[in-house]
Amino acid sequence: xxxxxxxxxxxxxxxxxxxxxxxxxxxxxxxxxxxxxxxxxxxxxxxxxxxxxxxxxxxxxxxxxxxxxxxxxxxxxxxxxxxxxxxxxxxxxxxxxxxxxxxxxxxxxxxxxxxxxxxxxxxxxxxxxxxxxxxxxx
Amino acid sequence: xxxxxxxxxxxxxxxxxxxxxxxxxxxxxxxxxxxxxxxxxxxxxxxxxxxxxxxxxxxxxxxxxxxxxxxxxxxxxxx
Numbered sequence: 311x312x313x314x315x316x317x318x319x320x321x322x323x324x325x326x327x328x329x330x331x332x333x334x335x336x337x338x339x340x341x342x343x344x345x346x347x348x349x350x351x352x353x354x355x356x357x358x359x360x361x362x363x364x365x366x367x368x369x370x371x372x373x374x375x376x377x378x379x380x381x382x383x384x385x386x387x388x389x390x391x392x393x394x395x396x397x398x399x400x401x402x403x404x405x406x407x408x409x410x411x412x413x414x415x416x417x418x419x420x421x422x423x424x425x426x427x428x429x430x431x432x433x434x435x436x437x438x439x440x441x442x443x444x445x446x447x448x
Numbered sequence: 449x450x451x452x453x454x455x456x457x458x459x460x461x462x463x464x465x466x467x468x469x470x471x472x473x474x475x476x477x478x479x480x481x482x483x484x485x486x487x488x489x490x491x492x493x494x495x496x497x498x499x500x501x502x503x504x505x506x507x508x509x510x511x512x513x514x515x516x517x518x519x520x521x522x523x524x525x526x527x
Contacts, residue, residue, distance in 0.1 A: 311504075331465070331466050334466040334470055335465070335466045335469055335470070337470075338466070338469045338470050338472070338473035338501065339473075339501065339504050339505055340505070382462065382464075383463055383464035383465075383467060384460070384462070384463030384464065384467035384471075385466075385467060
């Protein structure tokens, strides 16, 4: 697989781990990974938003256990640290959906430097998702 | 049969997917062609992940063995 596109919508800490782990694995095979953050998940592309990610609903009480086990598995248990590690791989690009940014308060001023920028979903779907060998939605 | 002599050893004991693969990839990048990396792992997922990673990245899996729940792999860097 040479390229993969991922769209992340869910912003709860536990649910955002899976696409980030898949990106980590793909980057270890030198697969180019492009990730679009939409809806609430766009907040993960800000320092404050990444730090505020938590577990929701019926799993909320298990958050400390999950974070502890994530660290034990060898992953950073902080989402921003994972994003930085992915960027450092040289194979993973992050994009913020412009509509999501406008709705949920993410702009060029608070976007993390590891992100490529704020883009239209149409561009991502046509230039990244449609051209990727594999596409995933979370 | 001659024992395989590793150039470097990577111990991922206790760590789980994706870290054994991520760390294997990182370790291999620092090695030269023909070098052999011994990977020690306790994540049983590596039994399929490491052969698959080798196939996809063009490296050669020389051996795979399990002893008391600890997995040992020898991978030669060919690319």
